Amino acid sequence: MTPELILVAHGTRNPLGLATITEIASAVAGHVGTVRTAFVDVLGPNPREVLENTANSVVVVPAFLASGYHVNADLPARVAESGHTDVTITPALGPDxxxxxxxxxxxxxxxxxxxxxxxxxxxxxxxxxxxxxxxxxxxxxxxxxxxxxxxxxxxxxxxxxxxxxxxxxxxxxxxxxxxxxxxxxxxxxxxxxxxxxxTEPLGAHPDLVALLAHRFTAPVGIR
Incomplete structure (x- = not known):
């Protein structure tokens, strides 16, 4: 069965920031199929809430540029709280x-x-x-x-x-x-x-989108 795909970002109340995450997720979906989005801070849904409504296996890609607290502690904790037992969390995007x-x-x-x-x-x-x-x-x-x-x-x-x-x-x-x-x-x-x-942020650059898409299609899990 094809796994469900979840992109996890930090979260922001800035409309431009939120629009950028939405644009990135949409562009990645153009490569790999449906991508759901979750946030670890500021706004929801958080990863636990998304996973609670997911029965299939799941690949989670953290859209973070380094493996700090949100990637190493916060995200795995939300996954554990969901009770979902078939989740692959890939490494953060950077450095690359x-x-x-x-x-x-x-x-x-x-x-x-x-x-x-x-x-x-x-x-x-x-x-x-x-x-x-x-x-x-x-x-x-x-x-x-x-x-x-x-x-x-x-x-x-x-x-x-x-x-x-x-x-x-x-x-x-x-x-x-x-x-x-x-x-x-x-x-x-x-x-x-x-x-x-x-400079402008990295944003929905085509090469960043391709990097995310590759993480979804060839996941190397850290959990």
């Missing part, structure tokens, strides 16, 4: 060279040129393993664009604004590469960090 390529494209759209320093802005995490993944993501981007510094917009130090201030130089333009999935409070904050320009 595909995401670095998308960021490079977003930088070009924002006017970045070789030689301009980049601050990769991530939400951040208190989980050491997740922070290591974010460091790796910044290294992947640096392989493509050169000088990259990592900053956090929500959890952990250094903050994005502090990193921008540190690398700022009147002779060079500093660009922020948004390592965020969708518009929302975190992305809005980046516009006030003193950089020359801020």
């Amino acid at each position: 060279p595909i995401l670095a390529e998308i960021m490079r494209g977003r930088l070009a759209e924002a006017g970045w040129t070789p030689g301009d320093p980049v601050v990769m802005a991530a939400a951040g995490s208190s989980d050491p393993a997740a922070r290591a993944e974010l460091v790796h993501a910044a290294e992947l981007l640096a392989e493509l664009v050169g000088e990259v510094h990592l900053g956090f917009v929500a959890t952990g130090a250094p903050g994005v604004a502090d990193v921008v201030a540190r690398v700022n130089d009147p002779r060079r333009r500093v660009f922020i590469a948004s390592y965020l999935l969708a518009p929302g409070v975190f992305h809005t904050k980046l516009g006030h960090c003193g950089a020359h320009a801020v």
